[in-house]
């Protein structure tokens with residue numbers, strides 16, 4: 603599932619909750635769909651921060667659900683709805699953003715990573731390709747050669763390498779949620795002053 607918190611001011615904080623790695627189970631996909639919809643339709647909310655509980659952004663698809671039939675909202679429309687949101691969505695990446703978790707972050711409009719975070723598209727190690735926009739969004743962001751390297755090797759990169767490659771916009775050693783909310787607040791103030 604996903605928790606929705608209205609932060610005083612104009613920010614909605616959406617927290618993925620699915621221990622141990624906040625994988626994108628049916629309940630989490632439903633939670634993200636519902637909370638993003640709620641944030642977008644609330645006129646008081648000007649920007650959204652997406653994070654994961656317990657120091658982990660998201661470990662990707664929930665491998666515990668691979669054996670059963672697909673239930674819950676599909677991943678791709680859920681991720682596309684974030685990209686299409688008319689309010690800025692900031693990914694606060696702590697711990698890991700892997701597979702569908704990185705694809706989720708790639709659909710956000712700004713990515714801040716904690717200095718100890720690791721990011722990657724390990725689908726190839728499971729015999730899969732990134733199927734939720736990673737093969738489009740990553741090359742657009744960092745170029746085809748660098749994206750292909752990550753997609754065909756499945757290797758994880760550090761936050762610093764992700765910053766150098768252009769996968770994330772900012773790296774912090776501070777409290778990731780506070781840094782992301784502060785950034786979202788300033789982004790919404792700038793946007794408001796121009797509208």
Ligand SMILES: CCC/C=C/C(=O)SCCNC(=O)CCNC(=O)[C@H](O)C(C)(C)COP(=O)([O-])OP(=O)([O-])OC[C@H]1O[C@@H](n2cnc3c(N)ncnc32)[C@H](O)[C@@H]1OP(=O)([O-])[O-]
Nearest residue numbers: 622623625661662663664665666700701702724725733734
């Ligand atoms: C259409 C597109 C579809 C998308 C596809 C994808 O996203 S494919 C990409 C899918 N993602 C991946 O391929 C990521 C695969 N995972 C990893 O690379 C590593 O587990 C880690 C780096 C996340 C953590 O390393 P670490 O050495 O710190 O810890 P650890 O390894 O000991 O694991 C701790 C616990 O977490 C559990 N668990 C882990 N991942 C998942 C998951 N996705 N789900 C559920 N559970 C997961 C693991 O079973 C274990 O549980 P236990 O036994 O304690 O009950």
